[in-house]
Amino acid sequence: MGQQEIDAVTAVARRRIPAEGVIDDRTRLRTYECDGLAHYRVTPALVVVPEDAEQLGAVVAACAEHGVPYVARGSGTGLSGGALPHAEGVLVVTSRMREIREVRRADQRAVVEPGVINLDVTRAATPEGYYYAPDPSSQQICSIGGNVAENSGGAHCLKYGFTANHVAAADFVAPDGETVRLGSTAPDTPGYDLLGAVIGSEGTLGIVTTVEVKLTRLPEDVRTLLVGFGSTDQAGAATSAIIAAGIVPAAIEMMDALAIEAAEAATACGYPDGAGAVLVIELDGSAADVGAEFDDVEAMCREAGAFEIRVATDPTERALIWRGRKSAFAAVGRISPDYIVQDGVIPRTALPEVLTAIDELSRSSGVRVANVFHAGDGNLHPLVLFDDSVEGAGEAAEEVSGAILDLCISHGGSITGEHGVGMDKAKYMPRMYTDADLDTMQLVRCAFDPAGISNPGKLFPTPRLCGEVPGRHKGAHPLQAAGLAEVF
Amino acid sequence: MGQQEIDAVTAVARRRIPAEGVIDDRTRLRTYECDGLAHYRVTPALVVVPEDAEQLGAVVAACAEHGVPYVARGSGTGLSGGALPHAEGVLVVTSRMREIREVRRADQRAVVEPGVINLDVTRAATPEGYYYAPDPSSQQICSIGGNVAENSGGAHCLKYGFTANHVAAADFVAPDGETVRLGSTAPDTPGYDLLGAVIGSEGTLGIVTTVEVKLTRLPEDVRTLLVGFGSTDQAGAATSAIIAAGIVPAAIEMMDALAIEAAEAATACGYPDGAGAVLVIELDGSAADVGAEFDDVEAMCREAGAFEIRVATDPTERALIWRGRKSAFAAVGRISPDYIVQDGVIPRTALPEVLTAIDELSRSSGVRVANVFHAGDGNLHPLVLFDDSVEGAGEAAEEVSGAILDLCISHGGSITGEHGVGMDKAKYMPRMYTDADLDTMQLVRCAFDPAGISNPGKLFPTPRLCGEVPGRHKGAHPLQAAGLAEVF
Structure with a gap:
């Protein structure tokens, strides 16, 4: 694979896609060098911006013919480097397919x-x-x-x-x-x-x-509560009580004291003073249901130790409550020059235990961790804070961030709830899956993409050739087996 | 593949599974010759009834080693012949794995x-x-x-x-x-x-x-309605109105006049006299929601022309309403010596059109069709009636039954809602899928099962070898591609 193959794909792209949708100018290529996870950067060899499925298919077919890797990119907001370009490949951008x-x-x-x-x-x-x-x-x-x-x-x-x-x-x-x-x-x-x-x-x-x-x-009624607690333990207990009662709120979001501090500094969202944790709880559904659930949720929060409960009664108040939560990631920049957004999942029932363990990790390492998460389904987003100008701080933060994933795994959870594996977490996959599990995925990968040209290097840990997938089916590889037995 | 291979698998099974779980006596093997679709019958070469995953895995591994096909069977109630045994293979029965x-x-x-x-x-x-x-x-x-x-x-x-x-x-x-x-x-x-x-x-x-x-x-409240209409058109209109209003009942079941007649003959369920169609509608959820939805549903049924509405107020009455519906398939035996249970899906919005077309099919062919179906999600179960002692009647019924599937496909639906493809509908798959669609499925099949020993002959239309899957990836088959590119 080299410039000759790229040139061949470029020629096909120029025939099929209007000129402004084929980018091979070095300076313009640079603008596509990363997605939302900016610490990986790779400039692609070619960017195409097709207008329809036919143009897109023609470019992929050309890539297949010439053995050129390609990576798809939507808006480039992904947080795991899933849309990181390939240096000798094509970036296929879908931003003109917006109908x-x-x-x-x-x-x-x-x-x-x-x-x-x-x-x-x-x-x-x-x-x-x-x-x-x-x-x-x-x-x-x-x-x-x-x-x-x-x-x-x-x-x-x-x-x-x-x-x-x-x-x-x-x-x-x-x-x-x-x-x-x-x-x-x-x-x-x-x-x-x-x-x-x-x-x-x-x-x-x-x-x-x-x-x-x-x-x-659209639900008939929506009610959003902002609830202040003394500690994450109390907030966790309220979450467990709500779920155990069979209530499924549209959302239960938790922020700890450090995350609240950051959000406050950035957006003046006016979250309860002195809270060790807040929950943002949203109920939606029929007016009758929301009313009944609201009374139950309020009582359970009080019982778990809530010291303040605010209820949004119109869209403006609702937006204000969500503003603090939704800005939390960006807000952390106010209290720390650098940070890692981690994304892990645990069974909801393990919440208190894992939060305590994260706290201990933070104490013993001296690395601050702000916790923002979807408490209802156990999807944690710990923000691991550090100052890159201090020597070794980045490494220490990486270590804590990785240890948090280990905690998730050892509690029966997962290394990602919604940000994906991408470039960033491929190395953690063997901590979650056995070789047999990963080999099975690899067999499916090889079925779709035997030459490995579709977003190579992402999701899976070990660069390996399809012919090298270990002998799950000893002596019965597709080609070897061809003479042996009928499949269908 | 022959007796020698079966003997080898039998030897492994006898070592790993208690004696009563390894069956190779011809008479006893015969009892497993079909599942719920009794017009396909094949006696397996061996039946094993493992007690746990380890025993089961050992038998499958032995089958893989000796190239012997196997078929899994649960309770054998499937209606598409999915658990039909293979004459030269092993039937793996899970009935002792019931913990x-x-x-x-x-x-x-x-x-x-x-x-x-x-x-x-x-x-x-x-x-x-x-x-x-x-x-x-x-x-x-x-x-x-x-x-x-x-x-x-x-x-x-x-x-x-x-x-x-x-x-x-x-x-x-x-x-x-x-x-x-x-x-x-x-x-x-x-x-x-x-x-x-x-x-x-x-x-x-x-x-x-x-x-x-x-x-x-478990829902707080359940309310079941039995609603009599003059025609399936009216019942369909009520169904559409309910769904369009954003109400999602737990169930909306429809039966036409012929299905009602059969159910009445078999179970004396006391469905409304002279109804051209009935709906069984079940609402569940919070008491507040169910109450509100009930009022709306009742009004919409009346508006669509309902002449009788009965409401079950306790579990006994509820069971009575469901008895007619649940016995419908078996009940058809009261009004016809033989019948085919068809299973197809259409987008709910196409319901009136497809019912009219089935009616025309029935009229023009002289083959009676009783309709029983999950109206809410467009899953039809037409019962095509015939008398096998009349020459050509079975073929005529098969033809009508197939034509009903064609109707489902041409209206954007599917050849099976829940009974599966199995033996029975493999031949219809090309009417639903393009070659490229089927080849993609076949590639996945080959990834899991390159030798084609796991339930061969089911689901897919054409017996084909894995090595013969047409060149989706021209010049880039797993083994050929091995030297070309990295996969992960």
């Missing part, structure tokens, strides 16, 4: 192109009484295609689930440039659920070019 | 073995205030492992979704005998969602040996 083709009220579906911004789906559906439920913090800018690649969640996935729960079908360009239909409009689809396998595969199986999403009915 | 290992109230999970009966999960969870939501009509006898293989639904999947929505994790024996963990206890799992690909794969990718299911909270 919302249909909003079908009768069966609660919208058909959109992959570059469509998450929030724009909701904007298009709202006049019909519906919205698109998955709401990553970046929803004003992130793309549906990126959401599909990462199986994105958001504050409200406690009640409504991840992207996988809201996608009904997709058109998909496989790594040979061929278009395949995944899923269907019907509620159940015969054959393998490859749509499910593609959602969350971080661009390693191919690129979606049309996404049919499910729409959710 | 419910855990019911964890705190995180709403149960861990069960694959032979556990569907309804027993609910029985174990009820004291904790929970139940297992997917409810196939056969739930008193069908197994969780079979439900996973078929991605089973039921009357209540309108609101609660299919099996895929209720399984969090599984241990899985791949076709080489290796055990892999799929999914996790955490809400999101990094890497490929292979659990999703395995659920509904009808035993062609391997066998689950432990299933961690999600439990659903």
